[in-house]
Amino acid sequence: MKELAHKLRTSQVSSVELVQHYLDRIRAVDSDIRAFLYVDEDGAIAEAKASDERRRRGEPLSPWDGIPIAIKDNICTVGTPTTCASRMLENYYSPFEAEVITRIKQAGMPILGKTNMDEFAMGSSTEFSAFYITRNPHDLTRVPGGSSGGSAAAVAAGEAPWALGTDTGGSIRQPGAFCGVVGLKPTYGRVSRWGLVALASSLDQIGPMARTVADAEILFSIIAGHDNRDSTSWPNAAYRVMDAVPDNLKGISVGVPEEFFAEGLDPEVACSVRQAIKMLENLGAEVKPISLPHNIYSIDTYLTLVTAEASSNLARYDGVRYGLRVEAPDCTTMFKKTRTKGFGPEVKRRIMLGTYVLTASHHEAFYEQARRVRTLIAQDLEQAFSSVDVVVTPTTPTTAFRIGEKQDPLQMYLSDSYTAIANLAGNPALTMPCGIDRKGLPIGLQLIADHFREDLIFTVGRVLEQSLREVEAGGEL
Amino acid sequence: MAELARLELSEEEIALYQQDLNRFVQSGAELRKIDTDNVSRTAYVGRAFSLLRSDEVAESLPQEVVLQNGPKVVDGCFRVPRVMEDEI
Numbered sequence: 015m016k017e018l019a020h021k022l023r024t025s026q027v028s029s030v031e032l033v034q035h036y037l038d039r040i041r042a043v044d045s046d047i048r049a050f051l052y053v054d055e056d057g058a059i060a061e062a063k064a065s066d067e068r069r070r071r072g073e074p075l076s077p078w079d080g081i082p083i084a085i086k087d088n089i090c091t092v093g094t095p096t097t098c099a100s101r102m103l104e105n106y107y108s109p110f111e112a113e114v115i116t117r118i119k120q121a122g123m124p125i126l127g128k129t130n131m132d133e134f135a136m137g138s139s140t141e142f143s144a145f146y147i148t149r150n151p152h153d154l155t156r157v158p159g160g161s162s163g164g165s166a167a168a169v170a171a172g173e174a175p176w177a178l179g180t181d182t183g184g185s186i187r188q189p190g191a192f193c194g195v196v197g198l199k200p201t202y203g204r205v206s207r208w209g210l211v212a213l214a215s216s217l218d219q220i221g222p223m224a225r226t227v228a229d230a231e232i233l234f235s236i237i238a239g240h241d242n243r244d245s246t247s248w249p250n251a252a253y254r255v256m257d258a259v260p261d262n263l264k265g266i267s268v269g270v271p272e273e274f275f276a277e278g279l280d281p282e283v284a285c286s287v288r289q290a291i292k293m294l295e296n297l298g299a300e301v302k303p304i305s306l307p308h309n310i311y312s313i314d315t316y317l318t319l320v321t322a323e324a325s326s327n328l329a330r331y332d333g334v335r336y337g338l339r340v341e342a343p344d345c346t347t348m349f350k351k352t353r354t355k356g357f358g359p360e361v362k363r364r365i366m367l368g369t370y371v372l373t374a375s376h377h378e379a380f381y382e383q384a385r386r387v388r389t390l391i392a393q394d395l396e397q398a399f400s401s402v403d404v405v406v407t408p409t410t411p412t413t414a415f416r417i418g419e420k421q422d423p424l425q426m427y428l429s430d431s432y433t434a435i436a437n438l439a440g441n442p443a444l445t446m447p448c449g450i451d452r453k454g455l456p457i458g459l460q461l462i463a464d465h466f467r468e469d470l471i472f473t474v475g476r477v478l479e480q481s482l483r484e485v486e487a488g489g490e491l
Numbered sequence: 492m493a494e495l496a497r498l499e500l501s502e503e504e505i506a507l508y509q510q511d512l513n514r515f516v517q518s519g520a521e522l523r524k525i526d527t528d529n530v531s532r533t534a535y536v537g538r539a540f541s542l543l544r545s546d547e548v549a550e551s552l553p554q555e556v557v558l559q560n561g562p563k564v565v566d567g568c569f570r571v572p573r574v575m576e577d578e579i
Contacts, residue, residue, distance in 0.1 A: 109556045202536050216536070242544040246535070314519040325496065332497070334569050336560035345574045346497070354499040362498055366508045367515055369496040379523055385534075386527035392536060424514055440536025 015175065015229040019077045022069065029062035029069075029080025033124050036082055040126070040173045048148050049158075049168035051087050053127035054094050058082060061124035068122065078232065079122030084174035086165050087128040088135055089220065090209040091115050094125070098211050099143040100133045102337045102356030112209025113244070114178060114220050114237045121236050126174050129164030133358045134328065135180055135213045137161050138188055138429040139420065142360040147417060150193060152455055156414040159189030159429070165223050166193040176224040176233050180210060182217045183316050184410075184433025187445035190223055191409035191458025194447045196230045196475075197223040199433075201465050202440035203248035205234075206241035214323035215246075217316075217437040227446055227475035231255055234468065253468060259476045262298040266474060269304035269402035274432055280412045286449035286457040287408045293481055294406070294474070302402055306394045309435050311387050313427055316434040318371050318384035325368025331356060363423060392439035399464040404474050407432050409445040409458030432460060442468045446475050448482060 021027045037055055044050055065080035074080070085091060088098045090108035092115075097103045111119075118125070132142040140148040140163025148163045150156040151171035158167040162179030166189035169177050179186040181199035190197030198221045205220045212218060222233035238253040270291060275284055295301045333339035333352035340351035357365070371380035398405055411431055420426045436443035441462050448459040459478075463470045493500045500508065554567055563570040 106560055109552055109559055216534075311522050311525070314522045317515065318519065318522075329497075333562060334571055337562070339562035342572060344572050348572055349497045350499050353497050357498070359504075362500070362504070363508055363511055365496045365498065366492055367512060369492055370512060373492075373495070380519070382532060383523050383525075383527060385532035386530040387522055387525055388533040389530050390525070390527070392533060423511060424518065438533075438536070 015078070015081065015224070015232055018081055018175065022080050023074075023077070025069075029065040029124065030059060032080060033058045033062040033082050033126070036126055036174055039171075043171050044173060046149060046154060047151055047167050047171050047173070048146050049129055049164045049171065049173055050084070050127045051097060051099060051130050051145060051164065052095055054125060057093060058124040058126050065122050065124065075120060075122035076236070078236065080124070081175060082124040082126045083118060084126045084129050084165060084168045084177040085115070086131055086162050086177070086179050088131060088180055088211040089114060089178060090211070091125065091128065094128060096128070096211070098134045099131045099145055100356065100358065100361070101144045102331050104338070106337055108209070110209065113206035113241045115209065117237050117239065129162070129168055129177060131164055132161035133361050134211070134324070135161040135182060135185055136324065136360050136364050138184070138426050139415070140164060140189070141417065142358060144358050149417070150414050152194060153414065153453070156416050156455070157192065159192035159414060161185040161189075162197070162223065163189045166190055166195055166197070169193070169195045169223050169225060176222060176229055178220055178237070179223045180218060180220050181437065182213045183320060183437050184430035186221045186223060187409050187433045187443060187458070187460060188429055190445040191447075191456065192414040194450075194456030195223055195225060196227050196444065196446045197221060198230050198234055198444045198468070198471070199436055199442065200234065200238065200468060201248075201442045203246050204238050204251045204253070204442070204466065204468070206239070206244040206247050208241050208243040212327040214320040215327065216323060217320060219437075227444070227472060227479045230444070231472045231476070248466070256469060256472065259473050261477070263294060263474060263477055264298035266298075266404070266470070267300040267302055267402040268294050268474070269302050269398050269405045271304050271306040271309070271398075271405060271407060273306055273309055274407040278411050278428070278431065279408060280451075282451040283408050283410070283412065283457050286451070287406070287459050290448040290459050290478065290482070291406055294478060297477055297481060299474070304398045304402060304405065306398065306435065308387065308391045308394050312391055312434045312438060313431055315384045315387045315391060316430065316438060317367070317427060318380050319388065319438075321364045321368030322371050322381050323368070325365045325372065328357075328361070328365055360423065388438050391435060395435065395439045395441055395462070403463065403467075403470050405462040407460045407462070409433065409460040413451050413453065413455035413457060436462050441465055442471055444471045444475055446479060
């Protein structure tokens, strides 16, 4: 991205040319991949022209002024639809924009369009979009992951230089791993949730998706920061990109939780991640075994909390103030008919589970118990960070699965086995590509750090990425 | 349950979700066996800080913009079917 910024600064390329390049690419490949729900050609070109004009006057808004971006469709934008890939919001135009969109605009970045996702961000494959599925650019018979599958596929296919996704249990990192792109789930409270359509408010975060760790760091620095309209936004949330990273990792300790390499992990994924860990060691990092014993409960804990919060958050779709309405003679029937028609099967499933765990007779055994186990899971990580700087794990148990392969919802939920922990505990976590399997599919490695220590993740990630690139180019380890 | 969630489900859907619910309950059985008597419930993750902001008057969205997505808007209000008889 620094190269693009340099070309814009030195007038080797204009923002209009750049935006046109991505629009051409979208036109060429998106009929196969279908990463976008909405492409805003006119809006993006208009913003690019304004950017070029600012540069002509010598007044760019930021070094990234004129570099376009794609936005997941659960982030509110003005002038383009925000559908959450749901029939419920098919014709919804937000009257206000998300804080992250304001920040993107303040940096001068044109918005290419809105990307596909699982309906209301519920899913791990983008197959639950109410409109159409998105395909993995590495293999069109496979899913891109989800729920930010559209953003991941768009970046992987070169339809956008970078994108915003959202992550509640792994929805940036799992598709990032499946599509071979970098994605960060920031510390809870670091990026404003104002204007993000809520799935589970105590877990949701917006984050960057990009082709390199360095680019993800830049995009993170643009969107991070305090916002008093989000009561969970941290006062010191701003982030500054590190000028330079060291060429080794001396003095950095890396924890490896053996529980993450147990049953259920694809051997090729395990092998690739272990090689990367070896590389970290060769770069000077101290590698230590650690234990996160409660992670085996993370999926059940996560499911209990996410369905409970979702069933409550989605109560707002009642046909009164926005979205779909199915007319009926009385209010209750109108609510029911509207919700029955507007929500897809996975959304209904989760609303039903969430309603169950919150009922008077079950909420203590299910919901309250999950909140307590969440504390134990978070304490595991807290304990780990008293002795290591970052934790390294595989991002997902397998590489991208085939479209239609996971018909069983409970099997699908296991995709988040290694990622949900960071949402439950609020920690920042990044996925980056660390290899490919024999089928040619990308393998993702996850780096987790202590709260607000994205700097450590980016340091380790950038050094590792550099080293992986050298090996790929034929250099010696 | 569907009544509580304000959903109308077909017989097939009820059967399907019941099956999912049973499996969900089974898979989480271990979770409910963990001794958490002395464990507090997580309400907020991360560092605690003051949630209060200064009490300042700020601009809000104009009424017509707020109402622009309303499926049925009459005289600056969202219009809904009769409520009273239905609930009492």
